[in-house]
Amino acid sequence: MIKIKNINKTFYNNKTKIQVLKNITFNIRKGEFISLLGPNGCGKTTFLYILAGILKQDSGKIFLDNKSIGFVSQDFSTTLLPWKNVLQNVAFGLEIKGVKKENRLKIAEDYVKGTILYKFKNFYPSQLSGGLKQLASIIRAFIYNPDILILDEPFNSLDYSLKREMELMLLKLWKKNKKTIIFVSHEIDEAIFLSDRIIVLSKRPTKIKSIINVNLARPRKYEIMVSDKFLNIKKQILKLFNLE
Amino acid sequence: MKKAYFIFPILTLLIMWFLLSFFKIINPLFLPRPDFVFIEILKLILSGSIFFDLFHTLYRLFLSFILSVLIGVPLGLLIGYYKKLYSAFSFLIDFFRSIPPMALFPLFLLFFGIGDLTKIAIVVFSCSLIIIVNTAYGVRIVPKSQIILAKTFKANKFQIFSKIILPSSLINLFSSFRIIFSLCLMMIIVLEMFVGTRIGLGYRIINAQWLYKTIELYSFIILTGLIGYIFNKIFILIERRITPP
Numbered sequence: 146m147i148k149i150k151n152i153n154k155t156f157y158n159n160k161t162k163i164q165v166l167k168n169i170t171f172n173i174r175k176g177e178f179i180s181l182l183g184p185n186g187c188g189k190t191t192f193l194y195i196l197a198g199i200l201k202q203d204s205g206k207i208f209l210d211n212k213s214i215g216f217v218s219q220d221f222s223t224t225l226l227p228w229k230n231v232l233q234n235v236a237f238g239l240e241i242k243g244v245k246k247e248n249r250l251k252i253a254e255d256y257v258k259g260t261i262l263y264k265f266k267n268f269y270p271s272q273l274s275g276g277l278k279q280l281a282s283i284i285r286a287f288i289y290n291p292d293i294l295i296l297d298e299p300f301n302s303l304d305y306s307l308k309r310e311m312e313l314m315l316l317k318l319w320k321k322n323k324k325t326i327i328f329v330s331h332e333i334d335e336a337i338f339l340s341d342r343i344i345v346l347s348k349r350p351t352k353i354k355s356i357i358n359v360n361l362a363r364p365r366k367y368e369i370m371v372s373d374k375f376l377n378i379k380k381q382i383l384k385l386f387n388l389e
Numbered sequence: 390m391k392k393a394y395f396i397f398p399i400l401t402l403l404i405m406w407f408l409l410s411f412f413k414i415i416n417p418l419f420l421p422r423p424d425f426v427f428i429e430i431l432k433l434i435l436s437g438s439i440f441f442d443l444f445h446t447l448y449r450l451f452l453s454f455i456l457s458v459l460i461g462v463p464l465g466l467l468i469g470y471y472k473k474l475y476s477a478f479s480f481l482i483d484f485f486r487s488i489p490p491m492a493l494f495p496l497f498l499l500f501f502g503i504g505d506l507t508k509i510a511i512v513v514f515s516c517s518l519i520i521i522v523n524t525a526y527g528v529r530i531v532p533k534s535q536i537i538l539a540k541t542f543k544a545n546k547f548q549i550f551s552k553i554i555l556p557s558s559l560i561n562l563f564s565s566f567r568i569i570f571s572l573c574l575m576m577i578i579v580l581e582m583f584v585g586t587r588i589g590l591g592y593r594i595i596n597a598q599w600l601y602k603t604i605e606l607y608s609f610i611i612l613t614g615l616i617g618y619i620f621n622k623i624f625i626l627i628e629r630r631i632t633p634p
Contacts, residue, residue: 199540216541223532228556228633240552241542269633289542 147173147212147293147325152205154191164350165191169205171344171353173293173325180328180336182382183346189329190219192351193295196327212325215291219298221279225270231281232257232266238289256288260314276307280314287318293325300335309367312339316365333382337375338365345385354385421604429608439612445588446577447616453509454573457516462562464517465524470554475525482518490515490576494583503585512576516569523565527558560632567624574617590616 152169155162165188173179181189194200196207197214215238218224225234232253233240239249257263262280270278279299286294296315300308316339319326330336336343343357359378361369369375403423409415410422433439468474468482490511497514501507531554539549581591590613597606 194537197541199537213543214541216538218534218537220534223534224538226535226553226556228560237538237552238542241539241544241548271634 146175147210148206148208149173149196150206150208152192152195152207153203154188154195154200155203166195166202167350167352169351169353171356173327176323176325178319178326178328178339178341180330180340180343181346182330182333182336182343183351184348185331187346187348188351189346190297193297193327193329197295209293212292213289215286215289215294215324217279217283217286217294217296217299219301221282221299222270222275224282225273225278227270230267230269231262231273234270234281235285235288238285242289253284253288256284260284276303276311279303280311283311283315283318287322287324290322291324293327295327295329297329298331299328308335315339316363320364333379334370337361337378337382338367338370343378343382345382357381418601418603421607425604426607426611429604430612433608433612442588442590442593443612443616446581446590449505449508449512449577449581449589450570450574453512453516453577454570456509456513457520457569457573458566460513461517461520462524465521465562466528466555466558468521469525469528469558470550475529482521486515486518486522491579494580498584507585508577508580511580512573515576516573519569519572520562520565523569524558524562527561528554530561531557563628563632567621567628570620570624571617574613574620578613 149172150170152166153164154166155164157163169192181192183189191200193216195202197216226237229237232250235257236244236249236253239252240246244252254266257266260280262277262284265273265277270281273281283296283299286296299315300311303311312335315326328336328339337359340359343359345354345357346352347354357378361372361374406420406423410417410420468478493511493514494507497507497511501510535553535557536549539553544552577589578591578594580586581589582595586592590609594606594609594613597603597609
């Protein structure tokens with residue numbers, strides 16, 4: 146279990162002081178798919194950076210139990226290294242870990258096999274479409290084999306159907322690899338469809354408004370997006386947003 | 390057949406040149422006939438008399454280019470990586486870079502004498518400064534997201550440098566090498582025209598002019614241009630090879 150306790154973070158820009166996170170407290174269960182849902186600019190990315198240890202919080206504690214973290218960022222167009230092809234990019238985490246070249250490329254190939262990316266395994270990032278790029282960076286995070294995987298609005302700039310396709314792919318990878326996933330989104334449908342629980346965040350300074358359980362059966366299919374259960378949860382979240 | 394188009398402007402230029410010189414519309418002392426120039430070029434190549442000068446020019450050119458890279462790239466990486474060094478040295482670098490290289494000739498002559506050392510020192514001085522600036526810039530524009538990516542994989546500082554910053558900035562840098570190489574050639578040719586040189590394409594150009602051997606003058610100018618063109622092409626080929634699509 147991951148415990149997040151009273152996280153606060155304030156940014157100072159010359160004279161202005163912007164409080165981004167205010168008393169963020171919640172727990173994440175092992176193997177859970179949890180979503181953070183909140184408006185743009187509410188400090189979701191800041192929170193993730195703190196969770197991943199890239200930024201430091203002003204106060205509060207995170208108990209990770211030495212669990213390793215993988216990160217998929219929202220600007221996938223720049224996080225793929227332009228001088229590496231797909232396989233080399235996908236294997237980059239292993240390269241940092243010190244896995245030998247032949248070994249890591251073999252592992253990368255195994256992961257890429259069975260996805261649409263396989264045909265493009267020797268392509269360079271500039272030759273890939275947005276969806277393929279993001280798929281590559283998701284696989285790169287999975288291959289690193291972290292205990293916790295953080296995805297920061299990963300499907301942001303993809304079109305509707307591609308987004309749905311990628312969601313299914315993500316659920317498949319999640320099921321196969323049994324990771325804890327922290328998924329950040331500003332889209333209600335996406336969050337409900339994917340998650341076990343949804344943490345609804347407010348505008349800045351960001352507080353937790355509510356934590357919603359998504360009791361929908363798995364494996365999920367798109368039909369549930371129009372089911373009563375789904376729509377009820379959606380109503381509940383919409384209500385939360387309107388209260389602001 | 391798209392490729393053949395490049396031939397027409399060349400032909401037009403040659404025909405105009407031929408007409409202007411053949412009918413002596415321009416004094417042949419200033420503009421000799423192109424056929425004479427080409428025969429002269431052939432003679433220079435077939436007799437082998439060009440190669441001695443060519444070799445010396447290329448030797449100066451490569452030596453100064455390689456030295457500039459060897460000095461400029463490491464210093465540029467250092468200055469780009471450490472923000473404090475950058476702000477400490479940016480004024481000096483910009484100031485020295487703003488001095489036209491040829492203005493340094495008398496001073497360097499004083500220090501290094503009339504031999505090759507002066508020429509190479511001037512070119513290395515100017516070009517390594519440009520390379521420092523370009524390299525440092527390449528380091529500073531490495532996308533932050535790539536560094537964060539490496540950090541999420543728990544990369545240490547050395548790994549971030551060697552696996553992200555170095556390749557990213559070198560790819561940016563390589564395209565500027567081509568321009569710096571042409572700049573080196575330009576400076577070497579001009580410097581060979583100054584006192585104290587007895588060998589080199591620049592010397593042969595200025596010498597031909599002193600003796601009013603215009604045909605030879607044109608031959609050497611064209612040959613020098615060809616050399617610049619060929620190396621430019623070679624650089625483009627290497628660039629395509631080593632930089633990602």
